[in-house]
Structures are given as C-alpha cells and as structure tokens.
Amino acid sequence: MTHRYHAYGLGIRSDVPLPLPPGTGAPNLVLRRGPDREIPHERPPGERLAEVARPDHSIFYTLARGPRTVLRYPGLCDFDGDDKLERVTVHLHPGADDGLLPVLISGAVLAVHLMLHHALVLHASAVRVDDGAVAFVGSSGMGKSTLAAALCALGCALVSDDLLRVDNGMVHPGGTENRLRENARELATGDTYETADGRLALRPRTLVDAPLPLAACVIPRPSREVRAVALRRLGAAEALLRLSRYPRVLGWRDAASMAATFQGLGDLVERVPVFEATIPWGPPFEEGVLADLLAALHPLDQRA
Template sequence: MSEARGDYALCGWRVASALPLPDLSHWSGDARAPDVTIAFGAVPAMAEPVLETALVQIDAAGRARFAINSVADFLVEEGARITVAPRPGVADSEIRLFLLGSGLGFLCHQRGVLPLHAGSVIIDGTAICFAGASGSGKSTLADAFARRGFPVLSDDVSPIAIEGTGARVLPSLRRIRLWGDALANAGWPPNEVERCRVGLEKFSRSLHAAPAPEAVVPGAILHLRALDPGDAGPRFTRLRGRHAVEQFRRQVYRWRSLTGMIGVPAAMARVAAAAAAFPLHYTLDRPFEFGALDTLIDDVVDTVRAAR
C-alpha cells in the first residue's frame, strides 16, 4: 500500500489523495486548496443510519459509508473527503475500483452533481451519453468511439452538473474498462492493460495519451437495449416528457442513496432539472455484435445531427 500523496483532477475538482490514482489526470489548475481529500483512516459503522443496506449506510448528515468484503471500508463526507480503511494486503487497483465507482457516485450526490450510469463521448462539441446497466455495452461503445477519434468524457459514470436552467457533463476517469471478449475485439496492447481485480476478467486501459476533455453541454442521451438475434436494427425511439424523465431517473447512479440523503422530492427535482438539460432522449435498440460497431457509430452520429 503506497502512502505517496498525489494531486489530481476529477470532474474539474482538485483532489489530494494518499492513494495513487493513475485513472486521473494530474492537477494543472490554480493553486486553490483541494476540493476533495482522500485519506487512509478508521471507518467505524454508523450508530444511527437513516438508510441501511447490506453494503451501504447513510446518516442524517448525508454521510455515506460502504463496505466491500476483502477490499476496504469507505466513508464519504460533505462532498469533500473520502476516508479509506483497507483490508490487509489488498492491491491499490482493487481499492480504486470501488473508490472511483461507488465513492465517486456518493461524492457527486453530496456536491449536488447527478451521476448517471452512462458512458459519454463528445460529438460536435456536445456530450452524447449511452446509459445502461453494467454489461449493456457502455464501455465497448466508448472504446469504439475513441478509436474513431471522438473524445471520451467517461466510460461508465457521467457526472451532470446542473447550472440554473442548463447543465454540463463533466469529464470523469481517464480510462476505459472492458470485459475480456471486448478487450480482444479492441486489440489493446497487453503492456497497456491492467486487470481491475484479482479473479475478474475485466481490464483497464489509460486514456492519458489523448488530450483531457473539458466539460461540455448535454447533446443527447441514448438508453441502450440489446436486440434479439436476427432482429433488424439499430432502432432509435424518441422519448419525451415524463417518459424521458423516468428513463433518465432509472439511470441515476446510487438513486436510493440520493433519496436517503436529500429525500424523494428534492431528488426528483434534481433529476427533472438534469433531464430537461438534454435536448434529445432516445432508446437505442441495437445488435450486441462487435462487427456492427462502426456502422452503429455512424448511425448514432447521423441521428443526433439530423435531430438538431
């Protein structure tokens, strides 16, 4: 376990971390104090949580504690501090997997930023988000867009900063994670790949070779659904009104925890404001085939441009 202190950038925030974070860019902004501090320390269980699941506790102050067996306990406080209590002998890469997953989600909620379970790329200066559950192909699509030269904002969790009647999609982690079959299709050099977790056939590759993107305004959100074998596709179905808002809400990362932190009415108001900032909402039914990726990218670009 390294104790080196690093200075990093995440979502435009300055992050001081006792844990090395190669998934992030180094901070190159002003000399302000860190917005977020990540430190090692004790993480006791909460005495009186207002929300409790098998893994997560939320207290009345909005603090979030979560525990991952054999990895670490984490405490996220006030959108400004994450304390990590690692298990003995755990690898840094395993801690980062959860720190920059659930930890990032809780951090966003506490800072008033809405994390979507979505990958995001930039097309014509706007963010196009691909939303879906784990395994729906978000990272595979992000990697395919990256290979075509489109900047990647995120491959898995896309933070949405609400600003008055508008919003921006913030740049997230500087890496893409792929499962083994998608990794083989991507053709990544073995020396550029890191296994995310021991025993897990999921691998990470850095995006640091590409310029770090800036936050951009939302352009569209596409909710990914797999077509049955033999079905023609892809199919883009426009969503509007409450149907668009409800589909959007379903993709909020750690939604139940957000309602525990701020209550259902405030959480729904945050969702409605973020959803309204996206001019285009679609479901995207497409074949889950690696050979169809290039054609799918062309279809996505053409559909988004034609709808503007």
C-alpha cells in the same frame, strides 16, 4: 505520495493513485490512506443513506451518516469521512486487495460525494461527437463502456466512463479509462491493464479536457434480432422514467439527494434529447454497425 486530480468539476487530492485527469489547485475532496483495521459486517452507527445486500442478505455496501459519514464494504474497506465526504480516511481490511481501492474511489466514492452535494450524477459513459458529448446511460451490462470504447477506436474522445456529472446541460471530464468486461476484450488495444475486479482497463488515445454541452443521452438496447442501428426519440415523461431506472448508486435512501436528482433529471429531459438505441449484438460487431451508429449520432444535437 500525494496525487492531485481534477475530475467531475472537483479538485481531488488522494494518497491512492486514481484513473483521473491530473489537476492542481485547492481540493474539494481529500482522500488519506489510514491504517489497516478490521472492517466489520455490522452497519456503522447513524442514519442509513444507502445500502445494497447480497442474495444471502449479507451487506455488500452500506452508507451511514452519524458522528462520521461512513461508506463501508464489510470485510474490505471503510471510507470514513466528514458530513459530506469531503475529508475521507481510507481503511483497508487486513489482507484485502488494495487494488480495489482505485476502482471503488473513482466510482462509488466520487458518486456518493457528488450526490451528497446534490449534483446530478448519471450511470453513463460519454464520448465527444462533433462539438458535444453523447452519454450512453444504463445499468451494468448494458454496453455503456463497450460502446464508448468502440467509438473511441473510431476517433471519438472519451469524456468519462461509468460515471458522469451533468451541470446545467454541461458534462465534466471524469474517468480516463474504459473498464471492459470479458466479452469486450477484443476492443482493447494499446495501453491496457487488468483491474482488481477482473475488468480490462483501456486508456483511449484521446481524452476530453474541458466541459462540453451534453448533446444527447442514449439508452442502448443490444439485440440479437436486428441487423441495423435504430434510434427512437423518447418523450420527456418516458425519458424521465427511463433515466430514473439507472441510478449510479444503488440502494440510495437519502430523501434530500433523491429529490435533487429527480429535479435534475426533470430539467435534463426538457433540454437534452433522450434516445433508445437498438444496436445489433456485439462485440464482435458486424461490419459497418459502429460506423452506422456514429453516423446516427452526429446530428443528435440538432434534434432537440
């Protein structure tokens, strides 16, 4: 069965069901499920564009451009595509868990596709606040999805989770679920299910269905030492440095894409305020913390 989606400004056609908004029209990205095959631990031939190794120096994933552009997770799957991963065949290693494919496609594969097209991609979860979007930006474990889910429970609408495309100050709706870690499961009520990578996927009650202006980027800093929410506006140079520390695709090496990302971040910090938010530790959050955070976020689009 073929599924059609529209997410991150892309038309997507996929044999694999994905946690993305439905769509119609001509696809920018086509994902076809190919036959299972052995996925070796060697790198695919060609120029390495990105790679991350485990502590024992084995390859976690690698991206190479040669006769084909291949994103490989050794012993798990290959995403085998054309030059910019516009037409991709998915090959699963025999016996591997195919439940991981939606996780990888809706995260890494879409991020790589966008970066190969020189789009600005943030490692961020975003919600609608008033008439704009607030993006929580950071590395894994900093609370992006947790804060987005908590604010959705207070009435905000989800824009996207873990991956955010920014285009001329606008953000595009993307992932339709918050993927929560074990310590954030108390936020999960309603439509939930376990993902193959051990997260709990939560679909919020309200989703954003059209692009929104990006009102602010917020870098969360959870702290056990504070009792109240505090925001600090970053200057442009510090904001650029901080946002550069949180790439969505780790181990990226492609010079042209890196230059486009740096230019995009430079433009972003000139037009969008960036804040560091010190937030009392949670969940569980003390009473009033989330309401205070939401109150602090409401006027952000007026501080630029």
